[in-house]
Amino acid sequence: MIVLDKEKHVFTLHTQNTTYQMKADENRVLLHTYYGPRVEGGDLSYLIQYADRGFCPNPSQVGQRRDYSLDTLPQEYSTCGVGDFRLSSAQVEQPDGSRLLDLRYESHEIRPGKYVLEGLPAFHGQGGETLSVLLRDPFSGVEADLLYGVFEEYDLITRTVQIRNRGDRPVRLTQAASLCLDLPPAGMDFITFDGGHVRERWMNRTPLRPGVQSAGSTRGTSSHQHNPFVMLCERDAGEDHGLCYGAALLYSGGFQVEAELSQFGDIRLVMGLQSQGFSWQLNPGETFTAPEAAMICSPRGFTPMTHRFHRAVRERLLRDPYAGKRPPVLVNNWEATYFDFDEEKLLNIAKVAAPLGIKLLVMDDGWFGERNDDFGGLGDWTVNRRKLPGGLEELVPQVQKLGMQFGLWVEPEMVSENSALYRAHPEWTLGAPGRPAARGRSQLALDLSREDVRDYLFGALKNVLDSTEIAYVKWDMNRSFTDIWSAALPPERQGETPHRYILGLYELLERLRRTYPGLLIEGCSGGGGRFDLGMLYYTPQIWCSDNSDAIDRLRIQYGTSFCYPSACVGSHVSASPNEQNGRVTPLETRGVVAMSGTFGYEMDLCRCSEEEKAVIRRQTEDFKRYAPLIREGDYYRLTVPFQAPGYTAWAHVAPDRQEALVSLVTGSTWAAQPFVTLRLKGLDPAARYRINGGEALWNGDALMYAGYPVPLMQGDYQALQLHLEAV
Numbered sequence: 001m002i003v004l005d006k007e008k009h010v011f012t013l014h015t016q017n018t019t020y021q022m023k024a025d026e027n028r029v030l031l032h033t034y035y036g037p038r039v040e041g042g043d044l045s046y047l048i049q050y051a052d053r054g055f056c057p058n059p060s061q062v063g064q065r066r067d068y069s070l071d072t073l074p075q076e077y078s079t080c081g082v083g084d085f086r087l088s089s090a091q092v093e094q095p096d097g098s099r100l101l102d103l104r105y106e107s108h109e110i111r112p113g114k115y116v117l118e119g120l121p122a123f124h125g126q127g128g129e130t131l132s133v134l135l136r137d138p139f140s141g142v143e144a145d146l147l148y149g150v151f152e153e154y155d156l157i158t159r160t161v162q163i164r165n166r167g168d169r170p171v172r173l174t175q176a177a178s179l180c181l182d183l184p185p186a187g188m189d190f191i192t193f194d195g196g197h198v199r200e201r202w203m204n205r206t207p208l209r210p211g212v213q214s215a216g217s218t219r220g221t222s223s224h225q226h227n228p229f230v231m232l233c234e235r236d237a238g239e240d241h242g243l244c245y246g247a248a249l250l251y252s253g254g255f256q257v258e259a260e261l262s263q264f265g266d267i268r269l270v271m272g273l274q275s276q277g278f279s280w281q282l283n284p285g286e287t288f289t290a291p292e293a294a295m296i297c298s299p300r301g302f303t304p305m306t307h308r309f310h311r312a313v314r315e316r317l318l319r320d321p322y323a324g325k326r327p328p329v330l331v332n333n334w335e336a337t338y339f340d341f342d343e344e345k346l347l348n349i350a351k352v353a354a355p356l357g358i359k360l361l362v363m364d365d366g367w368f369g370e371r372n373d374d375f376g377g378l379g380d381w382t383v384n385r386r387k388l389p390g391g392l393e394e395l396v397p398q399v400q401k402l403g404m405q406f407g408l409w410v411e412p413e414m415v416s417e418n419s420a421l422y423r424a425h426p427e428w429t430l431g432a433p434g435r436p437a438a439r440g441r442s443q444l445a446l447d448l449s450r451e452d453v454r455d456y457l458f459g460a461l462k463n464v465l466d467s468t469e470i471a472y473v474k475w476d477m478n479r480s481f482t483d484i485w486s487a488a489l490p491p492e493r494q495g496e497t498p499h500r501y502i503l504g505l506y507e508l509l510e511r512l513r514r515t516y517p518g519l520l521i522e523g524c525s526g527g528g529g530r531f532d533l534g535m536l537y538y539t540p541q542i543w544c545s546d547n548s549d550a551i552d553r554l555r556i557q558y559g560t561s562f563c564y565p566s567a568c569v570g571s572h573v574s575a576s577p578n579e580q581n582g583r584v585t586p587l588e589t590r591g592v593v594a595m596s597g598t599f600g601y602e603m604d605l606c607r608c609s610e611e612e613k614a615v616i617r618r619q620t621e622d623f624k625r626y627a628p629l630i631r632e633g634d635y636y637r638l639t640v641p642f643q644a645p646g647y648t649a650w651a652h653v654a655p656d657r658q659e660a661l662v663s664l665v666t667g668s669t670w671a672a673q674p675f676v677t678l679r680l681k682g683l684d685p686a687a688r689y690r691i692n693g694g695e696a697l698w699n700g701d702a703l704m705y706a707g708y709p710v711p712l713m714q715g716d717y718q719a720l721q722l723h724l725e726a727v
């Protein structure tokens, strides 16, 4: 609900449990007055204190007043170069060469329905309202329209900014953040999710210290190294207590998020596009729209924040052809065969898979062009007839005869120099003339900012998709961007290339989605190199990591879970010893971990023993039974991986609390272990539950407050799955 106090120019956004407020003061400065637990009370600007602070400049219009400074006041969208030395939200090079931007309240509008962002991912929903607050630089023609969407039942506030040039000469935008959040002094921690390829989204929590702490990506992708989801929380906050804020950017390119602890202890969080290398020429009358950011404040710890993000993402972001339906369990041939496969090998895998309950065969990299290793072939999206002599037309019906659907890997954004496409169109790649572009995995990036390139790719993909029945596409992308330069843009617009690339990618994906609405597209960038809410808008699931080791995945999936629901997390059972780290784990354990995601297999099933096949058959049956719970249930982190008590546990609980699936994985074993009990969460305290169909009835309150005695387990990396049903 948006409440407006017209006289005082106070704008209050209420969600079910939180309140967010801003106020345009007598100098037309838009002050941020509050974001926290819901309060009904009117103007909260009494919280703001004024004092004469040394070296904090005073705007000219306040005359000799010394206690009024942009440097000390909480800003709704910070300015640049005119007296606030903390993080800026936008930077503009004005026609006179100055880099000054002052933004003052001009007008506002409350519109029914949530704003729509043309060409950008965004939360969507019927009903709701939009608050638009227009700010203007009094000395140039630059305007910033701050847009807010309120999703009350999710405690979700979305926001973005549209920067417009109302002047008569071009200006150059060099920063356009989506979110600026000023919080009052408090001991707070900054939580980011960081790592690298095969080690994505490890949680890092550090107290804010004076100055700026940041996470971001200059790779042109949201990256394996950092994630565009961060948290701020009270120092003692945990899963079930303490004030915390989660902020996510719906964007798949380079981003930057910075948290600043100022000289007076107040905190500023700024999140948006990566500024390094970014510039955007805004001609008179033109508007730049920043990507959407999403914020959730939880007054009671991480778990409620996670639940709200998960529900909002599932219900208001994903456009999943399997929404509310059970997705097919898949087998992917990558770790089974790599590039070395032919029709016979694939069909042999499918023949073993079908009776085990696996419903989708995915043919990964290597089926097209001269793609026999990762040095060539990308760009030539026609079947390699040496591997598949009868083409897809012959292969797919054979797979379907086994009762399975067929899926395909593609990497459309990339090209190998050894390809017909590159030979025909070297100018379609990113790279400056006379400067040989760096290769990544021996490949170059196509320039998706170009319409002709996108048209070509759409046509090439359409040819493949129209040639037979394809139920699923894995959309991969395997390098970081370098040599950012587009042959289609003039020199003064080269700074637009990275963002135009992402807009092009979104446009291509949207075109594909609209043409093939039933097609499930799984995103991938060497695993989780582009795991963000932007991508999820187009590809409702993303291969979480190229690391398929169940134990490493515990930490990766733990970090991922803070913002992203299990239904989005691509997760498969692979062979043991694991291909990435050589670890040996039981098949049961690999199944339990992969089930906290989209679930599938990525191993040569032809090599499985009869005992292993029996386990797999049971796992696929279990997943089919548990899928609604895993995909739509509330997720509880019950322990922190690799910390005491030595095992990792989590649970999915049905929204009506009548059913739950508890998963637990032990670490490496040792003798004479202590007895442990696991305290469950989210159950109905008054309900009685049957566990794994057993006779005994367990009280919900006892399971939560006293716990469940975990049986002693022999051997490394054992797993336990408890299926609770209320009687």
Ligand code: DGJ
Binding pocket: 334, 364, 365, 409, 476, 478, 524, 525, 526, 527, 543, 545, 546
């Ligand atoms: C990287 C992906 O993450 C893998 O799953 C696989 O598809 C390879 N690329 C294929 O080249």
